[in-house]
Amino acid sequence: VNFESDCQQLVQIVTSPKAWPALAPELDDIQLLRSSFSLFSLCFISRSLNLRADSxxxxxxxRDSPFILVDVKVPQQLGFEARVLGPI
Structure with missing residues (x-):
């Protein structure tokens, strides 16, 4: 599985062997998740190349409540932004 993030610091924290004690519980969760996949990568992607995910x-x-989008249809506002931003 490949993950991309526009947060360069997050990518460095997760991929660096440097100890980050304040984030130890979260990093342990990430390591557990990583071990679930035969291939796992996390890399930086510029926000300008990731506008749809950013929006x-x-x-x-x-939103005040959890927001989950698992659908092939894009919410109307995001669809408008996608048209403005152009093709993938």
């Missing part, structure tokens, strides 16, 4: 994350953060 989806912003939409999720703006």
């Amino acid at each position: 989806l994350a912003k939409e999720a953060r703006s």
Whole structure:
């Protein structure tokens, strides 16, 4: 599985052997998740190349309740943003 993030610091924390004691519980969870896959990668991607995911994350953060999108249809506002931003 391949994960991409526009947070360069997160990628460095997860992929670096350097100890991050304040994040130990979260890093342990990530390591457990990593071990579930035969192939696992996490890499940095510029936000400008990841606008659709960025707008989806912003939409999720703006809600007072959990936001889960598992569908082939895109919510209307995100669909509008996708048209404005152009093809993938």
